[in-house]
Amino acid sequence: MIIRDLDSVKTVEWGNGLSRRFLLASDGVGYSLTDTLVRAGTKSRLEYRNHIEACYCIEGSGEVIELDGTAHPIEQGRMYALDNHDPHYLVASPHEDMRLVCVFIPALGGDEAHSLDEHRSSAY
Numbered sequence: 001m002i003i004r005d006l007d008s009v010k011t012v013e014w015g016n017g018l019s020r021r022f023l024l025a026s027d028g029v030g031y032s033l034t035d036t037l038v039r040a041g042t043k044s045r046l047e048y049r050n051h052i053e054a055c056y057c058i059e060g061s062g063e064v065i066e067l068d069g070t071a072h073p074i075e076q077g078r079m080y081a082l083d084n085h086d087p088h089y090l091v092a093s094p095h096e097d098m099r100l101v102c103v104f105i106p107a108l109g110g111d112e113a114h115s116l117d118e119h120r121s122s123a124y
Contacts, residue, residue: 016042
């Protein structure tokens with residue numbers, strides 16, 4: 001059994017927020033679980049080439065925007081999944097941070113962080 005508290009997990013500054021990593025590859029469960037903070041007013045161009053990610057919004061709001069411009073509002077109680085390694089923009093509302101609980105398959109190693117650039121997707 002694995003039991004962890006938020007104040008004791010690995011925290012990674014990923015560019016426009018924090019990723020608190022509850023489960024990693026070294027835990028041997030095959031997936032990662034993170035508590036991700038996206039800072040208010042930020043826009044991040046992202047892509048997960050090696051992972052499938054699902055996110056559930058537990059606080060705040062924002063949107064996920066596909067590269068063709070299709071926007072999907074994200075608010076507390078909404079889940080989105082990047083099931084095709086979808087390149088996208090993750091945007092937090094200008095007035096509040098957005099907090100997501102995320103699952104990655106396969107599991108993250110633990111030190112991954114984005115290198116943000118508005119012209120190309122940061123990927124890992």
